[in-house]
Amino acid sequence: MIMNEKIKASEVLLIGVNGEDLGIVPTKEALKMAKELEVDLVCQSLASSPPPCRLVSRTDFKQQAIQDSAKSRKAEKGPKLKEIRLSAFIEDHDYDTKKRQAERILVAGDSVQLTVRLEKKESQEAKKLVEELVRELAHCGKQEKGIQVSGKQVIAVMLPL
Known part of the structure; x- marks a missing residue:
């Protein structure tokens, strides 16, 4: 998981806090928006160019990651x-x-x-x-x-x- 200043791309495809599409934005501007909203900028995938990034509150992101891992473990067990x-x-x-x-x-x-x-x-x-x-x-x-x-x-x- 790549977050905030660790994102090296010059521009990102930004998705807002509520899931709205904000389009292609320079990374510095996306980081500025994240700081203003007091959330994190999280890169979802490095496979595409520009990489899709999402504005997420840290607690929501951690809870979502825990839920996803629990679902995958349950699906693995059958x-x-x-x-x-x-x-x-x-x-x-x-x-x-x-x-x-x-x-x-x-x-x-x-x-x-x-x-x-x-x-x-x-x-x-x-x-x-x-x-x-x-x-x-x-x-x-x-x-x-x-x-x-x-x-x-x-x-x-x-x-x-």
Whole structure:
């Protein structure tokens, strides 16, 4: 990041504090404007001529840099897989709570694994429950594979849209 007097170009393409385009301005005049407004002149890229520079308050610029680095770290890691456990004979209120929880996770950009633990011979009820939940969550996520029924549990994985 090149700021203020470290910018060596004779003229810059200046962008104002509120994002307005101020055109091509001599660097000395841009620095003078920055001092008058009590902000910094920040060079965004050295690839073009004249280099685009922006008038930015230092605190705003630092906060923006922190937010950008956090977003890039999250994008680098990829979505997390979060598990939601249910029982085959779940009450309506508990079902709604689990559905809202799954919606919140999918909207945040993470994947959800819906797991129904089986106790006896309840695999058909569990499968119907998971199918219904997947159908109701279709507006905020899509099912990765089919519903997997194993000996002790029924699983469906949903990906965010």
